[in-house]
Structure formats: structure tokens, C-alpha cells
Amino acid sequence: MTAFASPASADVLSPGEIEKSKNMHLLTNIPKNGAFEAESSFSSDLAFKGDYAFAGNYNGFTVYDIKNPRKAKQALQVFCPGSQNDITVYGDLMFLSVDSLRSDDSCNSTQLSTSAASATGTGYWEGIRVWDISDPLNPVYVKSVETDCGSHTHTLVPDEAGESVYVYVSSYNPTAALADCQPPHDKISIVEVPLDDPTAAAVISEPVLFPDGGLIPRTAGCHDITAYPELGLAAGACMGEGVVMDIEDPENPVVLDRVADTENFAFWHSATFNNDGSTVMFTDELGGGGGATCNPVVGPEKGANAYYSLSDAGELTFQSYFKIPREQASTENCVAHNGSLIPVKGKDVMVQAWYQGGISVVDFTDAANPVELGYFDRGPLSDERLILGGSWSAYYYDGYIYSNDIQKGLDVLEIRDPRVANGKAGKYAEDFNPQTQPSY
Template sequence: MLATTPQGLRRLRSFGLVGTAALVLSLSAVAPAIASPTTDECVEDIVSTVCLPGGEALTLGASAADLPGVDEIRSSPNLKLIANKPKAGSSATGTNSDIAFQGKYAFSGNYNGFTIYDISNPRDPVEVSIVSCPGSQNDVSVYGDLLFLSTDSPRSDDSCASTGSSATVKESWEGMKIFDISDKRNPRYIKSVETKCGSHTHTLVPGSRGNVYIYVSSYSPSDTFPDCQPPHDLISIIKVPTRTPDQAALISTPVLFPDGGNPTGNYSRTTSGCHDLTAYPLKKLMAGACMGDGILVDIADPENPRVINRVRDTVNFAFWHSATFNQTGTKVVFTDELGGGTGAHCTEADGPTKGANGIYDIVGRGDSRQLVFKSYYKIPRINGPTENCVAHNGSIVPVIFGDIMVQAWYQGGISVFDFTNSSNPREIAWFERGPLSDTSLVTGGAWSSYWYNGYIYSNDIAKGLDVLQMNDWRVLTAKFNRVHELNVQTQPSYWGW
């Protein structure tokens, strides 16, 4: 929540937002009080202790009788859909995935390639180019004139004309592709780098002397996969000279879990690699969601990342999926992608802590920093049995004070929540469509939902690119913020803090 202290008022004035300060002070006086949830059960693990919130504050807020019909749009009054751009061209039959941003452009990943949109008018996104380059999941990021694309399915070769293959075939290819996007209408494929177990996701870490590093996350090894052998307790690091990207090369595969990580035999999935890493370069920190473990990593030396703390939740987290820092780098929101994103897990049966977020405070200094569990957050609405729904990709909303996040929940829609009080997160806005089908579970919904330069952009698996506008005093200061480039897994310091 925005600060209303004298110190906060002075900070608002320092940004030239005196009127905003007055509005914040007046509205905070009428803001409703929210009861805090209790904690009534703690489970001690060999890595950490997790307390399970209980009490009526976490009761799900809608009944099955209130479920929307097929494709029926519902939202809170303060969050409105202002544009939808259906998938087109070669991407029309593919699954939409992640999004990156640069200037007036959005780069939409898709299992069949990627699409570049001109979003100079957020109410009318315009396709600039559609690149056909099949390979799941085509996680995308941009840096200057370069675009990076993850391939996490075995292909016959590294070209964009490749066909599907098998990971049991040594000659199959998976890894990173690099494109020149200096001409947005004609992106040019320039380089590939093969990595162990492919590249499910990747994270850009800026370096020095004109270099950028790509941290590649991959998992699911097998004795039958020549290029993906167990144990796979590592990430891959690619070094890219930005002026000569054709010289990009794999430089190391640091092992993050020398003890093997979380073993089999409990609720959580075995740690065998990482699913997603989020770097906060200004803080020289990275948070990793690594299937069975959550980690905090020192990246002061980007070629030699060091794990400084690890947490585990064997009661409520099945699959540590992604991580998001708050803007001061003092908290991490981890997500649990229970069921891999294909199951209906926003039901009464799953309750408020399965397939949810885990909110952790970072306490201590230096190598003594630790992740301390504070609470869970899950959307407070029941979804139907035909809607795949679970926590997924989101980003910080860059308000000057407080902690607000927007997040995709597949067919659970989009949720904006305030976690300024780490122990009492609460939703402040939401948007959702009804199911794609009311008779069978068809995978769809919001894959990634991110705040960029005053609007929320969301890549819907089936429906295409959505643009939403939030009108709420709590996000007013975020609308003054502008960044030139945004890869959410490379978290910027929006206000230079």
C-alpha cells in the first residue's frame, strides 16, 4: 500500500507527485480495515519451517453456482479489458507463452514462434511481424537488437524449419536461439546454442564489457536421454557478446544442488534442475524456483552464481515454478504450478493453499540472508472442473511505495494483489473469462500477465494478446513509471532503490 507517513509524503513530493500525495492521504482515510489471517499449524522440514494459515480470512469467496458461462467475461470494476488481438498466421494454432517488451513493441512467445506487436496505441495493438520457428515453449526475452528464444522440445535440427524428434535420439537439438531484431519487420535468426535438457525458460543477466549472460533453466532428465542425463541439478550459462552475438557460447553448467536437492517420496516434485530464475541485477540477487526447492542466489559474479539460502515446502508446494522480487528486493513471491498448468486446481477440493503463491521475506545480510515464509496467496474465487487454474507468471506493479503484483492464473484469469503486509496479502482487482468448454477440460487462459508502462498485457493461451487498464488510486503512481525494456525475469529497479 502507498505510504501515508510524513516521510512517504516527502518522497512523493521528490518525484513531483504532490497532487498524488494528497489523493493518497485522503483515500487512505476511508480504506477498509482487513482482518489478518491466523496461523494454526506449523510443519518443520529439514530445510525450513512452514506455517499453514487458517481461519475464515482464507475461505474461498464464490460458490460453484456463481461460475461464469463459456467465454463470459467478468471483472472487478477497477480492471477493464480494452483490447484483444487474436492469434494469427503461423501462431494461430500454437500455444501463447511469455511476453517481453521494448519501447513501443511487445514480443509474444508462441509454441510456433513469436509475434512482434506495435503497442504504441494500447487500445489497438498492431502485428508488425510473425516469425515461424516451432519448438515449445518459446520463452522470449529481448536485449537491444537481440531476441532470445527458448526451445524445450527435441527437434530434428536447430533451424526454424526443423521437425519434432525424440530426446532419445542423440542428434536431436534443444536449447537457445538468438535473433537480430534491429528490423522489427524482418527478424533474422543468427545463432543457436545447445543446452542440456533444452531450455524451458531463460533469464538475462547483464554483464560488463558488452556481454550479457543467459541463465538457462531445464529439467526432467532420463537415463534414456543422451543429452539430458541424471542427476541434472544444474543450470546452463551462455555468454553473449552483444556486438558479435554469433560468438555466443555455453561457458558453464554450475551445479546448484550438490546434495541432489529435494528427493522423491513426498508432495513436492524432485529437484532435478530449475523451472524459472528471476534476477534482480541492481541487488546482485537471483531467486530460483527449482521444482522441489526455492533458492536465493548471489550473482555478484554472474559467471559464478552462489546459492546462499534454500527453502522447501513439502506440505503445500508441489512444483516450485517461478519467483518475483518486490521492488526493494526484501521479499520473494514463489509460485506453485500444481499439476503443470493443465489441471483444475482452483476448486473447493484444492482449497486456498494448493497451487498458490508462497510469500517469503528476505531477512539478514550478505551470505546470512534467509527466506522466511510469511503466507500463501491464492485467487479467492472458485473455478469449475473444466478450467485449468493454478498460480502462474506475473510481475510487480511499480507503485512508489508498497508491494503490488499482477499475476496470470490460466483460466482463473488475472489477479492484482497487495502484499505490502507479507502475512496478509489481499486481492484488489481481477479479470476472468468463463471456461473454453463447460463439458471438458480444454487448456487455456492467461499464461503471462505483466504491467508495462501503465497497462497490463496478458498472453492468453487460446485468445491471444489482451490489454487491460486498471483505474485505482492504489496503482496511480505506477502510471508515472516508464521503462524502455522489460524482461520480467530480469527485474528492474523501477525507482532506482
């Protein structure tokens, strides 16, 4: 467990200030602009394809040219509202998650209230949007697939034959008021997308992961799933608990083990495997990402990472917690969020977003004793009120760290440190979606 620093209030950063370790360097920032400039237009997740980064936003998505990461530039912005617009790419296809009640599936749809949607019965839409990105600078919207309770996040699982890709849809918060989001919703939706005919994409199964209703009452569906297709495994962060699944048959995932932490984990948010699949790191999104939880009052074990060893039989055993050891202001939302491995040979090193807690690089090779190697942290957006902001996702791609900041836009950073130097040699395949883990 990492000791939590408790600096005097004068040591907490002020708006406009930056604090970082000597090995972390901000190379460029591309601010939000145009239709995404408003405070309410939140930047969300990231995916990568060759020389392009695809960045989700509650109002659509942005394509960045990252051929020269030090001089990354915005190439395209597409307006297509629907929170969270969680984003992935696979071959010539891009997928966006919509977890908000839309009047229809188009990019011109309007947001409906729960009462308005329930009054129309099934006269609303939420789910997955499928785009053709064979020309990344001319994306074409080709298909929508409606899913129960929408799609808060999703995860891609390619089939071994290379004919289809499966989309594991995570959603939660069922309500009896909505026809397509009925309780108990202890399931995920699986969409099959034929690669030669994506317009035929459809829900093919809805496996129930929690037939007993979950280990604790708030479990209902999942928030996020990370797949490791090469190992035939997936790890799900499912609100009230963490699960490990066998996905050798991707249409029929089988739960191998489940764990809960009623003392310290409030909301199981996401998961990451280490490279050999012997460790799973789960995150706790205490406060739903909107709270100031990086302070001595909350402490070092809540809103943190939890590391579990994973046996060959698929059994999870708790090892430790990690939370960034820097106090954040009371106007900064700060909690564990999305990250990915840095491909360092022989080590388990990860870069991770912490909202307004910034970006942290952690070595968890010894899962019982994780150690922070570097960090980058901005001061609060305001010292008068909490403005939702900070790094939503921080991922390592071909030698650089890319962070999609909710308010500040795209950051490109570099870590220069002999402890991770050989990570520069690790290259991913043409596509990189952090929730579909490759080996290195």
C-alpha cells in the same frame, strides 16, 4: 492466508462470460491467427522493447505494435516451432527457449519423439535461439546454442561492463535415454553472448546448484529463475524447492538459502522479488498448469503464491500464502503463474496470470497479509472438456497490463484505482523482461 470463496456451482462462470472488478478494464484483444490459430499452438511468455511487445508461441513468436496500447496491433508473425519459445529481448537481440527435441536448430525442424532422439544419439537439438531485432519488424536468426536438457525457460543477466549478456538456462526432467540430458542434472547452463558478436555465443559454465541432490527427490535443475542484477541476487524456482543466489559474479552464482514446502507446494514454478528485495514470492504450479485446482477441494494453500521475507544475509522465512478467491470450473486449468510488479511508490503491488483463473492484482506490502485489489476473469473455453488456456503471462508495462492468453491471444488491460495510480508514472528502461527485474 486468503480465505477461499466457495460459491454455489451456479456462480461459476459459463463459456463466453466475463467477470471483473470495477477497476479492471479490457481495452483490446488481438486473437491468435494464421499459423498460431490452432488449439495446440499455445501462446507463452512476453517481453518488451520500446513500442513493441514480443510474444512467444509454441510455433514461433509475434511482434505487436503497442505505441498506442488502446489500439495495439499485430505487426509481424514468425513461424519457428519449439516449445515453449520462452522469450526475452536485450538491446538488438532476442532469445527464444526450446525445450523440445528438434531434428535440428532451424525453423524448419521437426519434432522428434524421445525414442527417436535417443536412437540417433546426439542427432537432435534443443536449447537457445538468438535473433537480431535491430529492426523489430525484420528479425534475423543469427545463432543457436545447444544446452543440456534444452531450455524450458531462461533469464538474462547483463554484465556490468556492458559487453555481454549472460543467459541463465533453466531445464529439468533428465532422462538416461538422452545423451544430452543425463541425470541427476542438478545444474543450470550459463550462456555468454558477446553483444558485438552474438554469433560467438556459447555455454561458459554449468554450475551445480544442488550438489546434495536437492532437499527433496524431485529437485533436478530449475524451472525458472528471476534475477535482480541491481541487488546482485537471483531467486530460482527449482521444481522441489526455492533458492536464493548471489549473482555478483554472474558466471558463478552462489546459493545463499534453500527452502522446501512438502505440505503445500507441488512444483516450484517461478519467483518475483519486491522492489527493495526484502520479499520473494514463489509460485506453485500444481498440476503442471494443466489441472483444475482453483476450487474448494484443493483449497487456498495449494497451487498458490508463497511469500517469504529475505534477510540481508540471504535467509528466507515464510510469511503467507495467497490464492485467487474465486472458484473456477472443473474444465478450467487454473494455478499461480507469471506476473510482474506494478511500480507503485511505497507499496509492493503485482499483477499475475492464473491461466483460466484470469488476471489478479495483489498488494503484498504486508507479506503476511496479501490483499487482492482487482481481477479479470473469463469463463471456461468449454464446459464439456478441459482445453488448456487462459493467461500465461500478465505483466505491467508503462501504464498498462499485457496478457498473453494461451488460446485468446494478446489482451491489453488497464487498472484504474487510486491505490495504484502512481504506478502510471513508473517507466521501465528501453527493454523489459520481467524475469530480469529492474528497480523503480
